[in-house]
Amino acid sequence: MTDAPRPYPGYDVLAKWDTPSWDAITREVVAHRLDRVPERRFFEPAEWETLAALCDTVLPQPDRERPIPLAPFVDAAMAEDRTTGTRWAALPTMREAWRRGLAAIDAEARAVYGRRFHALPADARESLLRAIDDEDVRAPEWRDLPPRRLFRHVLANEIVRIYYAHPDAWSEIGFGGPASPRGYVRLSANRRDAWEADLERPKRRSERRK
Amino acid sequence: MTRGIPDVRATEGRAPDVFSRDGWVPMRSHRDGEDVDFAIVGTGAGGGVMAAKLAEAGFSVVAFDAGPFFRPLADFASEEREQDKLYWTDERISDGRDPIELGSNNSGRAVGGSTVHFQMVALRFRPEWFLARSALGYGRDWPVDWREMWRAYDEVEDALKIAGPVRYPWGPRRGRYPYRPHEVNASGLVLARGAEALGVGWAPCPIATLSAPRGRAPPCVYRGFCKIGCSTNAKQSILNTYIPRALAAGAEVRDLAMVARIETDASGRATGLHYHRGGEWRFQQTRNVVVAGYSIETPRLLLNSAGPAHRHGLANAEGLVGRELMVHVNDAVWGTMEDEIRWYKGPPSMAVTEHWNYEDRKDFHGGYAIMSQGPLPTDFATSMVGNLGAFGMDLRRRMAGYNHMAGLKIVGEVMPDPENRVTLSDETDALGLPVPRITFGYGENDRAIGRHARGFMSEMLRAAGATDLFETTGTAHLMGGCPMGFSPQDSVVDADGRAWSCDNLWICDGSVMPTGGGVNPSLTIMANSARIGHRIRALAARGELARAA
Numbered sequence: 001m002t003d004a005p006r007p008y009p010g011y012d013v014l015a016k017w018d019t020p021s022w023d024a025i026t027r028e029v030v031a032h033r034l035d036r037v038p039e040r041r042f043f044e045p046a047e048w049e050t051l052a053a054l055c056d057t058v059l060p061q062p063d064r065e066r067p068i069p070l071a072p073f074v075d076a077a078m079a080e081d082r083t084t085g086t087r088w089a090a091l092p093t094m095r096e097a098w099r100r101g102l103a104a105i106d107a108e109a110r111a112v113y114g115r116r117f118h119a120l121p122a123d124a125r126e127s128l129l130r131a132i133d134d135e136d137v138r139a140p141e142w143r144d145l146p147p148r149r150l151f152r153h154v155l156a157n158e159i160v161r162i163y164y165a166h167p168d169a170w171s172e173i174g175f176g177g178p179a180s181p182r183g184y185v186r187l188s189a190n191r192r193d194a195w196e197a198d199l200e201r202p203k204r205r206s207e208r209r210k
Numbered sequence: 211m212t213r214g215i216p217d218v219r220a221t222e223g224r225a226p227d228v229f230s231r232d233g234w235v236p237m238r239s240h241r242d243g244e245d246v247d248f249a250i251v252g253t254g255a256g257g258g259v260m261a262a263k264l265a266e267a268g269f270s271v272v273a274f275d276a277g278p279f280f281r282p283l284a285d286f287a288s289e290e291r292e293q294d295k296l297y298w299t300d301e302r303i304s305d306g307r308d309p310i311e312l313g314s315n316n317s318g319r320a321v322g323g324s325t326v327h328f329q330m331v332a333l334r335f336r337p338e339w340f341l342a343r344s345a346l347g348y349g350r351d352w353p354v355d356w357r358e359m360w361r362a363y364d365e366v367e368d369a370l371k372i373a374g375p376v377r378y379p380w381g382p383r384r385g386r387y388p389y390r391p392h393e394v395n396a397s398g399l400v401l402a403r404g405a406e407a408l409g410v411g412w413a414p415c416p417i418a419t420l421s422a423p424r425g426r427a428p429p430c431v432y433r434g435f436c437k438i439g440c441s442t443n444a445k446q447s448i449l450n451t452y453i454p455r456a457l458a459a460g461a462e463v464r465d466l467a468m469v470a471r472i473e474t475d476a477s478g479r480a481t482g483l484h485y486h487r488g489g490e491w492r493f494q495q496t497r498n499v500v501v502a503g504y505s506i507e508t509p510r511l512l513l514n515s516a517g518p519a520h521r522h523g524l525a526n527a528e529g530l531v532g533r534e535l536m537v538h539v540n541d542a543v544w545g546t547m548e549d550e551i552r553w554y555k556g557p558p559s560m561a562v563t564e565h566w567n568y569e570d571r572k573d574f575h576g577g578y579a580i581m582s583q584g585p586l587p588t589d590f591a592t593s594m595v596g597n598l599g600a601f602g603m604d605l606r607r608r609m610a611g612y613n614h615m616a617g618l619k620i621v622g623e624v625m626p627d628p629e630n631r632v633t634l635s636d637e638t639d640a641l642g643l644p645v646p647r648i649t650f651g652y653g654e655n656d657r658a659i660g661r662h663a664r665g666f667m668s669e670m671l672r673a674a675g676a677t678d679l680f681e682t683t684g685t686a687h688l689m690g691g692c693p694m695g696f697s698p699q700d701s702v703v704d705a706d707g708r709a710w711s712c713d714n715l716w717i718c719d720g721s722v723m724p725t726g727g728g729v730n731p732s733l734t735i736m737a738n739s740a741r742i743g744h745r746i747r748a749l750a751a752r753g754e755l756a757r758a759a
C-alpha cells in the first residue's frame with residue numbers, strides 16, 4: 001500500500017472555527033459530526049465487521065491516530081433510511097442492497113481466500129474489491145447483484161461521501177472549508193486572502209519547479 | 211443530521227421572511243373549501259414564477275410544495291451532507307440502457323424547487339432551437355415564436371438581476387445584463403486560456419448571483435457552496451425572488467404539502483387537489499390547476515390522476531404523458547494545473563463557451579456549452595469513484611491534488627425520444643403513491659455529442675497547461691415528459707401550457723420543453739412560465755379561461 005498523501009501538513013481547517021468564516025449552523029452541524037458518533041443501530045454484529053473492513057479498504061487511514069469514523073455514519077444512514085433518491089433498477093432498495101452487498105463481499109472473500117473479508121490483510125481486501133469492481137466474481141450471492149453498480153454507486157459512494165464531509169479530510173486536501181458569511185476576495189491562481197491558512201505549498205509543486 | 215427539515219412554516223396567515231433568520235411576512239390564507247382561481251403544484255422555476263405572475267394579475271392563488279420553506283441565513287450550513295435536505299431523496303427507480311442518477315443530481319424538494327441548489331448558470335436558447343425541426347432538421351419545433359421567448363428572457367433576467375457581460379458574444383444582439391459581470395475565478399480563466407488557444411470565443415458566464423447589493427440581499431461573497439444552497443441570499447433563486455413577490459401579491463404558499471391526485475369531474479375538468487399535509491389528507495377546491503413538479507413528478511401526478519373522463523391518467527388520452535423525457539449530456543474532462551487553482555472559490559461555473567451551440571459545421575445535431583468547474587470535495591470524490599472506480603489510497607492521492615485541479619464540463623443536447631419516459635411502478639411510497647420508474651437510454655446522436663465534446667475539452671485543457679487528464683461521463687437536468695406542441699396528437703399541452711384534453715389544467719415547468727437545447731434549462735423554464743402567465747391573463751381578460759367547445 002502506498003503512503004497516505006500529506007500535501008498540507010500542519011493545516012487545520014478547524015482553526016477558522018471562531019472566525020467569520022463559520023456561521024452558527026455550520027458550527028452546530030460540524031460539532032455534531034465530531035462529537036456525536038452514532039451507535040450501531042442497523043447492522044448485525046457480523047455485518048458490522050464486514051462494513052468496518054469495507055470502509056477501511058475504500059478509505060484506509062493507517063496514518064491517522066483517530067481515523068475519521070465511517071461505518072457508524074453508514075449505519076446511521078441505514079437506520080434513518082436516508083436514501084439518495086436513486087434506486088438503480090438492477091438493485092434492490094437501499095437497505096437491502098447494503099445488507100446483500102456486505103454478505104456478497106464476505107462470501108466472495110470466503111470463495112477466493114477461504115476467510116471472511118474482515119479477516120483478510122489490507123492488500124487482499126483491496127484486490128478483492130478491485131476484482132468485484134471488474135465484475136470478476138465467483139460467489140453465488142452475486143447472481144442478481146451487479147457487482148460494479150453496487151460497489152461504485154451504492155457502497156463506495158456512501159463511504160466516500162462520509163469521509164470527505166469530515167473536517168480532517170478537508171484539512172488533508174487543503175480545502176478552505178466553510179466560508180459563510182465571510183467568503184473570499186482573491187479569486188485568481190496562487191493568491192489567497194489573509195484569513196486563508198498560509199499553507200505550505202504542496203510538495204509536488206516545488207519538486208516540479210526545480 | 212442535526213437541523214434537518216423544518217416543520218410546516220407557512221400557515222396561519224404568515225410565511226417565513228427569507229431575508230431574516232427567524233422573521234415572518236404576512237400571507238393571505240384560503241380555506242380548503244374555498245374555490246380559488248388557481249392551485250399550483252410545485253414552487254420551483256416554473257411554479258414559483260407562475261405563482262407571482264398570477265397573483266400579480268389579481269387571481270387568488272394557492273401554491274403547494276412537497277418540500278420545506280427554508281430561511282437560508284439560518285437553515286443552510288456550509289456542509290455537504292447536512293444539505294442533502296434540499297433534495298428529492300425518495301427512491302425512484304432508474305432503469306433503461308443508461309439509467310440516470312436522480313436525487314441531488316437533478317431534483318430539489320423545497321419551496322423554490324431545484325433553483326435553491328442550482329448552479330445559477332443563466333443562458334438563453336439559441337433562437338433557431340425553437341424551430342429545431344424546421345430550421346435545423348432535428349428534434350421538434352416549439353409552438354412559440356423565439357421573439358416572444360426573448361422578451362420573456364428579458365423579463366426574468368431582470369427579475370433575477372443576472373450578472374453578465376456587457377456584450378454576450380453569441381446570438382442576436384441583446385441589451386446588457388442587469389448587473390455587471392463577476393470577476394472570473396482561476397478555474398474560469400483556465401477555460402478562457404483553452405478557448406483562446408483553440409481560437410474559440412468565451413465569456414464570463416451570466417449567473418444568477420448578485421454582483422452588487424439588491425434590497426436586503428448582499429452581493430456574492432464567492433464562498434462556492436452554491437450547489438448546496440446559498441446561505442447569504444446572494445444567489446437569486448426562486449425562493450428569494452419570485453416567492454416573496456408572490457406572497458406580497460397575495461398568493462398563499464403551502465410548504466410540506468404533497469399533492470397526490472388531481473380530481474376531475476365527469477366532463478373531464480379539474481375540480482381540486484388531494485394533498486397530504488400535517489399528517490392528514492386534505493382536498494383543495496379550485497377553478498384551475500397548474501402543475502409544475504418537474505419532469506418526473508409532473509407526469510407521475512398526471513398518471514396517478516385518472517378520472518371518469520381520463521381513463522389512462524389525466525391528459526393522457528394519446529399516451530404521451532411521461533414520454534420524451536430528456537437530460538443533458540454532462541461529460542467532463544479534468545486535469546492537473548501547475549498553478550494552485552482552488553476551484554471552490556466562487557460560483558462553480560464562471561466562464562462559458564457556447565461555440566458549439568452556434569457553429570453548425572459538425573457531424574451531429576444539436577449543440578453543447580462548455581463551462582468551467584468547481585465541485586465541492588464529496589461531489590468531486592464521488593464522481594471519481596463512479597467513473598474511474600477510484601478507491602483506497604489511490605483515491606486519497608487523487609483528492610490530494612484538489613487545489614490544483616481544473617475541469618471543463620458540458621451541457622449537451624439530448625434528442626427527444628418517446629422511449630425515454632416516466633411510468634408508474636407497482637411499488638408504493640410512504641404515502642401509498644406509486645413510485646415512478648424512469649427509463650432512459652442515449653441515442654447515437656447523444657453519444658456523438660459526448661465524444662466530440664470530450665475530445666474538444668481535452669484539447670482545451672491541454673492547451674491551457676493541464677496534465678494527467680481524465681474524463682468523466684454523466685447527465686444533468688431533466689426536461690420534457692409533457693411536451694407542448696401543435697396538436698393533441700403530438701403533445702400534452704398547447705402553446706399556452708394548457709392541456710389539450712382538460713381546459714382548466716395547465717403545465718408550466720421543465721416538463722413542457724419539447725427540446726432541451728445545449729444550455730442549462732432554468733432560465734428557459736422561467737421565461738416560458740412567465741410567458742404562459744401572460745397568456746393566461748390575456749385569456750382571462752377575454753373570458754376564455756374555459757375553452758370554447
Ligand SMILES: Cc1cc2nc3c(=O)[nH]c(=O)nc-3n(C[C@H](O)[C@H](O)[C@H](O)COP(=O)(O)OP(=O)(O)OC[C@H]3O[C@@H](n4cnc5c(N)ncnc54)[C@H](O)[C@@H]3O)c2cc1C
Pocket residue numbers: 251252253254255256257274275276277314315316317318319320321322323324325327328329330331332333437467468469470502503504505507508511687688718719720721730731732733735
Ligand atoms: C445541482 C443542480 C444544478 C443546477 N444548475 C443549474 C444551472 O446552473 N442553471 C440552470 O439553468 N439550471 C440548473 N439546474 C436545473 C434547474 O434547477 C431546473 O431545471 C429547474 O429548477 C426545474 O424547474 P421546474 O420548475 O421544472 O422544477 P423544480 O424547480 O424542481 O420545482 C419543482 C417543485 O415541485 C415540487 N413538487 C413536485 N411534485 C410535487 C407534488 N406532487 N406536490 C407538491 N410539490 C411537488 C418539488 O418539491 C419542487 O420544489 C440545476 C439543477 C440541479 C439539481
Ligand code: SF4
Pocket residue numbers: 183419429430431432433434435436437439440441442443444445556557
Ligand atoms: S458563491 Fe455566491 S452565490 Fe454561491 S453560495 Fe457563495 S455567496 Fe452564494
